[in-house]
Amino acid sequence: MNGLAFYAGPGELCKDTIRLYTSKQDSKWNIESGIIYQEGIIIGDPLCNFRMFEYGDPELIEISVLLKQAGVNVIYQTPLYVTERNISLVQQQIRFMYDRAEVKVYLVQDIGLLNWIKTQFSDVYLIWSRMGFGRGALINEPFVHFLRDIGIHGLETNRIELLRVLPQMGIDPWPVCRYRTWKSVCRECYSRYMDGRFSGDCDRLCRNPNKRMKLISIPLGERRLDTNSPDRPDGSSFSMNIDGHFLGESFVYTDNIAFIKAAIELERPVLFYGKNMEEIIDYERKFVQHSISDTL
Numbered sequence: 571m572n573g574l575a576f577y578a579g580p581g582e583l584c585k586d587t588i589r590l591y592t593s594k595q596d597s598k599w600n601i602e603s604g605i606i607y608q609e610g611i612i613i614g615d616p617l618c619n620f621r622m623f624e625y626g627d628p629e630l631i632e633i634s635v636l637l638k639q640a641g642v643n644v645i646y647q648t649p650l651y652v653t654e655r656n657i658s659l660v661q662q663q664i665r666f667m668y669d670r671a672e673v674k675v676y677l678v679q680d681i682g683l684l685n686w687i688k689t690q691f692s693d694v695y696l697i698w699s700r701m702g703f704g705r706g707a708l709i710n711e712p713f714v715h716f717l718r719d720i721g722i723h724g725l726e727t728n729r730i731e732l733l734r735v736l737p738q739m740g741i742d743p744w745p746v747c748r749y750r751t752w753k754s755v756c757r758e759c760y761s762r763y764m765d766g767r768f769s770g771d772c773d774r775l776c777r778n779p780n781k782r783m784k785l786i787s788i789p790l791g792e793r794r795l796d797t798n799s800p801d802r803p804d805g806s807s808f809s810m811n812i813d814g815h816f817l818g819e820s821f822v823y824t825d826n827i828a829f830i831k832a833a834i835e836l837e838r839p840v841l842f843y844g845k846n847m848e849e850i851i852d853y854e855r856k857f858v859q860h861s862i863s864d865t866l
Contacts, residue, residue: 576747576842576850577610577645588613588633609839610643612677616650616701618759620774631663634671647677650701661686668694678702681720688721697724697744714739726841730829733836745833745840747824747853823853 588611613633615622623629637644646667652660660683667673668691675695678684679702687694698717703709714736717725724742727733728749736743821843824830833840842850 576608576840577612577643588637610645611637612645612647612841613637614647614649614677616647616679616699627659627663631666634667634673638671638673643675644671644673645675645677645697646673647699648680648683650679652680652683657683665690677726678722684721695723696721697726698722700726700728700746700749711739714741717741728824728829730826730832733829733832737836743836743838745824745829745836745838746843747830747833747840748821748842748849749824750843751820751822 613622614630618626619630620626623633634644634646644667646664648664649656649660664676664687674691674693675697676687677697677699678687679699684696687696709732714725718740722741724744725732725736726744726746727736728746733743733745842853
C-alpha cells in the first residue's frame with residue numbers, strides 16, 4: 571500500500587467534500603504528497619441532520635443521490651437515537667438510499683435498527699459506531715463476539731490493540747484517526763431543553779462557536795446560555811461549548827505513530843472526523859508521512 575486512504579466524517583470537512591464532488595470538479599482531493607487520499611465520505615449526523623445540512627433530512631436524501639452519480643463511496647451514519655417518534659422516517663431514508671443511491675455501508679449503534687437493516691437487505695455491510703460505546707471506548711471479548719453474532723462486520727476504533735485482535739475475532743477494524751469527544755450528550759436539542767425554544771426554529775445556536783454555556787453551582791434548570799462567559803478567577807464556574815445535543819464537544823487526533831503504522835499495515839481506510847481539508851494535510855505532515863516512511 572503506497573498511501574493512507576480515508577473517509578471524511580460529518581463536519582465541515584464532509585461539507586467541503588460534498589461541494590467538491592457535486593460540483594463535478596476533480597474526483598479526488600489533490601494532496602501534494604500523494605501519501606493520503608480520499609476513499610469516500612460519511613453522511614448523516616448522529617443526532618440532527620440540520621447540523622450537517624441546511625435543509626436537514628431532505629437534503630441528506632438529495633446528497634446521497636448526487637454522490638452516487640459522482641461515483642463516491644458513501645457510508646451512512648444512522649441516528650444515535652431511534653425511537654417510535656422517528657423510526658419510520660429513518661427506515662424510509664435507508665430504503666431510499668439503498669434503492670436509489672446504492673448506499674450499502676452503514677454505521678450503527680442501535681441494535682433494533684441493526685436487526686431491521688440486516689433482515690431487509692442481504693448485501694449490506696454494518697459497522698458498529700463509536701457512538702455505541704457510551705462514554706468510553708473500552709470493550710471486552712464477549713461483546714465483540716456478540717456484535718459479530720448479531721450481524722456486525724466492522725467496528726470503529728482508535729485503540730491499537732483492537733486493530734490487532736479484531737481480525738482474529740471475525741470483525742474488520744475501522745481505524746479512527748480523528749474522533750469526536752464530549753462532556754455530555756442529550757437526546758433533546760440544547761436550545762429546546764435548556765432555553766425553551768419550542769417554536770421549531772432554534773436559530774442553529776450550535777453552529778455559532780461564540781455561544782457557550784456557563785455552569786455555576788445552581789440547579790440544572792436554571793442554567794442558561796451566556797455569550798460572554800469566561801471562567802471566574804476563583805474557579806466557581808466554568809464554561810463549555812454548545813454543539814446542539816453535545817456539551818463540551820471537541821475533536822481529538824490519534825497521534826500514536828504505532829497506531830497509524832498498524833492502520834497502514836492493515837491496508838484499510840481510516841475514518842477522519844475533521845473540520846476542513848487543511849486539517850487532513852496537517853495531520854499527514856505531522857504523522858502519516860513519518861509512519862509510512864518507516865513502514866515501507
